Amino acid sequence: MKEPYDLVIIGSGAAGGILAKRAVEQGMNVAMLEAGPLRDKNKDFPYHQPFPYEDPYRKPKESVDLSKYLFVKNADEPYTAPQDKPFTWTRARNVGGRTLFWGRRCLRFNEWDFKGRSRDGQGEDWPISYQEIAPYYDLVEQFIGVTGVVENHPDVPDGKFLPPVALKCGDHIIKRACEKMGIRVIYDRRAMLTRAHGGFAKCHFCSACDKGCETDSFFNSAYRVIVPLQKKYPNNFTLISNAMARAINVDDRGLAKSVSYIDKRTGADREITGRAIAVAAGCLESTRLLLLSKSSRFPNGLANSSGQVGKNFIEHLTVGVRGYLTDISFAKPYDGDGIGSTHINIPWFGWDRPKNSFNFVRGYQIELGSAGFRLRLDKDPKGIPGFGADFKREVRRWYGTTMNLKAFAEMLPHPDNFVELDPKVVDKWGLPVLKIQISAHENELAMTKHIYETLEEIFHHAKGVELRKGPYIPGDSIHEMGTCRMGSDPKSSVLNRFQQAHDVKNLFVVDAASFTSGSHKNPTLTIMALAWRTGDYIVEEMKKGNL
Template identity: 40%
Template sequence: MAFEIKKQAKAYDVCIIGSGAGGGMAAKVLSDAGLKVALLEAGPKYDPADPEQQTQLKWPYESPRRGASTTRPFGDFDAAYGGWEIDGEPYTQKNGTQFDWFRSRMLGGRTNHWGRISLRFGPNDFKHHSLDGHGDDWPIGYDDVKPWYDQVDKMIGVFGSKEGIYNEPDGYFLPPPKPRLHELMVKQAGDKLGIPVIHSRLSILTRSVNKDRGACFFCSQCSRGCTVHADFSSSTVLVKPAMKSGNVDLYVGAMAREIVTDASGKATGVSYVDKADMQEYRIDARVIVLAASACESARLLLNSKSPMHKNGLANSSGMVGKYLHDSTGASRGAFIPSLMERKRYNEDGVGGMHMYIPWWLDNKKLDFARGYHIEFWGGMGMPAYGFGFGMEGMHMMDPNRKGTPAGGYGASLKNDYRRYYGSTVGFAGRGEAIALESNYCEIDPTVVDKFGIPVLRFNYKWSEHEIKQARHMHETFEEIIHKMGGIPLGTKPGEETKYGLENPGRIIHEVGTTRMGDDPKRSVLNKYNQAHDAKNVFVVDGGAFVSQADKNPTWTILALSLRASNYIVDELKKQNL
């Protein structure tokens, strides 16, 4: 059960910091192996099936704000405790950096409110330097990770379709949901343009896989947390079963300060602040597993200074915090006249896209190095103020209105809502940035948070490759929109806005701060996510990534954490840790 420590804790085999994808997987594997595990989480316990925490299936009018500004980044009912800004937990920037750092403060971390887009990295994604000369190759390849991807597919569940695309590896898929009308229109346009549009791959159960989890009932509200645990969240799919083993003690409200080491430099425990009484406590463990998110884990290592680790734990290379990079992002909406005045029917589906566009081009023929995939939305979901209507300006594009203003009051307003509702679609590109040593996070020399812990300072700049990639995204969006018979909304962004490229950090895919490698002078971890400088310290979040891909990172975090956790079990048996 969850509890706060009021005195020196008992010693554990393993202490895990963070309960998201990497931490949850480590807790499940290590506890199943019989190890005694302490799992530290900076936020509260969370279960979307708990009536006091449930927000799924609530009506908009049930919000205490009734349309006023939300207290959560993605809406009052979203399962996101935390955000880009948290009171008392600042971070700083330098050299004009605009990096937005999302911190999750809840059991399960960001896996409670992510898009469940569960893509494997492909063979090329581990060896990009060999292909284009940029960045570095991983010390491992797809064949090293494939068996672990397979296990994750079977353990958690993911729907999709086998497509045989080399760099979009197929997995063990559940049946995908049927495409909705706007998705069929995108596919029709893609077929004409030579752009592949395939079933998406989301970790949502379209059929039940065990007695503890139900199948999706298509309410389209995965971001609120699923009451039947049909979608993947670490809190419900990994941590909850791990707790049943009796081998896990969960410490909530535990803000990790640093990793404690002995005179030889070996890690011996974790120092943390209990948010309940703001006092500091320590947990001792034989093995320390960091899974606090790429930047938070780097912060912990950098703050863990000692005579044997003067630049921070596992940082003899000076690489901790460096090579930080996030996915690129750009988006555009459109009005599709042929989707106006449709017959009303339930078009909710899963809480995400039923189809998507994987990267389909050869970068050797383009002026930027890495690719992107395209996500898209539309249809007749739950009506909400400002969503799904987009009447502003659309009436000018409606051939039947002849410029007559939309809206007004009473019946005319309702009629226009009905007329335009469901006629908008949106496209979002999510691409790979090149990992650069010049993009990094470091400890701010003067600023601390409300717990007295030194905060991170960011230095980040997009390269020309990411900017040109965003331009290509918008060109593709417009091609598809026009082929659908639609009209792009708003103005196409230009060079002055980096073609609508989002600030780094806004896509919440940051990775690379504790990257793996064979050379201890150029990397933090070895190929098993183990610190070169401290063999009983592991990092199993996105920090281990050498490079991102044109895919979301979560499935690879899970696979690598599963791989590293099995390695920990084997090394403990051999008494090597």
């Protein structure tokens, strides 16, 4: 395919995959750069947990080394953070990005999630409304397949759902506990196929999604979008893997003209040209790329006349409580692993409370997790004393009773939370790395106290025992957002309502860096809905000759 391409997309995850789908299907010539390889489904995934005799403590045979695809620390690609404010940055290097590892939870933002400032005076309103994005939520849900139930809950607008999965024992216990507190629980909404859909098989309920899926029954960008595009559109879709973007270059008019990238297999420096450039490398990587793309026209980084690139960094504050549900002790074993973890969600319950019911603004949602065999050491069979019938009885007392309640809370933007280039540290290719600074502030701290009280009360009604609090660990949510936010004013935002740079009309940032606020909902569904909308916009603008 001859250059320039109509569109060059940097990144192949949730945003890049959906954007490519919309552009390619409408006839555009698209090239996609991905910093990692396309993984071999037959070699690069440990499909199931090892058998007990293969457990790491029993010297198992070697499994697949996932650290080369998903990592925090990496000598080739370091990052920095203040010593007193550490940050855990989980990154993926493979086609499909983190969609090969994500939790698959799909919750729509509601109207007030887009208009938070109008409600409480904090942060900024998005330049779009729920009504504008709702049709794209529909399209994405119908494409990827989302299990769920229409529930008419004020926090989470209903969508286009596949059939739900049955609740597990722990789900019923927690649901009854919440009902005693006046808190509504809904069926979980996940990008899982509970029936055959879009040419892909129904989930076979092995509950090992994070180990790979041979039937592609959970949505991921690699095998549900990228590979199908390669097969169906070989003449107008080009995937370039192991390509680490290092700069976006501009022409004399200040328009994006090309991407310089490093071929990681050879170390060669290469360049690719396009009529439009879309950055979809993940919030922090996209931000770093813009900051690295300096020129005489953009001395502080590309599209950064506002000085807002890297500012307004937000994530989800995540804290939890873990304990054991005694009502499950000695329960009869049943085949109910389902779609992994638990099958319910606890949305924010504050919408119908009086205005001053809380000493904080915004809210949180609660996700549930069951650790299955991975018991605490003192409850693990290896740590339980005794033998014979008494030993077996004690094992059965604790096996399968673990429950983890984890809240995802909205974080407000704060001047002290930002990312920037660290001029003192470079990566393997000599490029300055990202320095990340984020911490919880007054509103988040007040919300954290309320979260712990709520989770402990739920456990009380569920007859939970041996509760342990989990602290906020910056980065633990893996939901980075906000560093190139959308807005109507070019002086206080980087992008317009179509994720288009105010300064560079043929440059788009389509991942969660564009978020104006983070809500308390998992961001991936909204990332994909926005990317779908932006893809259609790019196609129309090119037809009009505006790009």
